[in-house]
Amino acid sequence: MIFRIRLFSLILFLLFSTSCKDRNKISLQINAKSAMNYVQKIAQIAPRYSGHPNNAKCANLIAQIATANGADVKLDKFNAPTPYGKVEFQNVIATIKGQSEKFIIIGSHFDTKKIDSIPLFQGANDGASSTGLLLELIRTINRSKIKPYYSLRFIFFDGEECFLKYSNNDGLYGSRHYATIIKEDKSSELCKGVVICDMIGDKELKITVPSGCDAGLTKELFDVAKQNGYGKYFAWSSFDIIDDHTPFKKIGLPTVNLIDFNYGKHNRYWHTKADTVDKLSEKSLKIVGDVVLDFIINFEF
Numbered sequence: 001m002i003f004r005i006r007l008f009s010l011i012l013f014l015l016f017s018t019s020c021k022d023r024n025k026i027s028l029q030i031n032a033k034s035a036m037n038y039v040q041k042i043a044q045i046a047p048r049y050s051g052h053p054n055n056a057k058c059a060n061l062i063a064q065i066a067t068a069n070g071a072d073v074k075l076d077k078f079n080a081p082t083p084y085g086k087v088e089f090q091n092v093i094a095t096i097k098g099q100s101e102k103f104i105i106i107g108s109h110f111d112t113k114k115i116d117s118i119p120l121f122q123g124a125n126d127g128a129s130s131t132g133l134l135l136e137l138i139r140t141i142n143r144s145k146i147k148p149y150y151s152l153r154f155i156f157f158d159g160e161e162c163f164l165k166y167s168n169n170d171g172l173y174g175s176r177h178y179a180t181i182i183k184e185d186k187s188s189e190l191c192k193g194v195v196i197c198d199m200i201g202d203k204e205l206k207i208t209v210p211s212g213c214d215a216g217l218t219k220e221l222f223d224v225a226k227q228n229g230y231g232k233y234f235a236w237s238s239f240d241i242i243d244d245h246t247p248f249k250k251i252g253l254p255t256v257n258l259i260d261f262n263y264g265k266h267n268r269y270w271h272t273k274a275d276t277v278d279k280l281s282e283k284s285l286k287i288v289g290d291v292v293l294d295f296i297i298n299f300e301f
């Protein structure tokens, strides 16, 4: 009899604990075709380096798509000195309100590298892939009608690429600008984490997180990748890298940078005219998209 009661309690406990866990967990998946469609639309606006008329055109398209998909969108225009003189930049900030004021930043740069020898540089992987993916994340969350716990700030950064050489005054214009704003107005205190996506569309996907990223946040993300059956596509890199997460790391926020910095053999497609949509795959967008989506809507820090 005692055994039976204990067994009964155990079953009750198991049922209860499982249902509690399942109640909070939201399962959502992106539509990879739709993601690729957005990537193509962005890549077609070529080139779109900061200061080029196409750059503003691209920012407006992002704003239009995010607004049509239910996000609260702001265009933040600012000027900054560059090695080529003053340039106007614009970040696009698309917010999905959560139950909490606390928020997560999900970022991608949409600008292309200014390469004078490639007048129509598409930056299909380097700029367009992550930008299209973020738009698909917004669309998927909006369609699902869920209200995530944390507010989600999707930020499309301008000016990630440097004109000459990365320094405190060249490159990362949009992310440096935004990190300064949230530090100065102290809203960074409400930020739970920063997830940056960059070059995530390569057919031969292997995301390698720069060694300087936050260990705890990155481990959480790797766990989510494993739960989705995609663990093998994510690993730590043995070296650090400068990207849009860097300014947020500098103001003390936990950051994870999802980047596949081996694009073609020995990274040979990177910053070349070969960075075109045919090098990308829907499957890669889906792998990164589903992992990031699961991570940001079920995030429990």
Ligand SMILES: [Zn+2]
Residues within 6 Å of the ligand: 113, 126, 161, 271
């Ligand atoms: Zn680049």
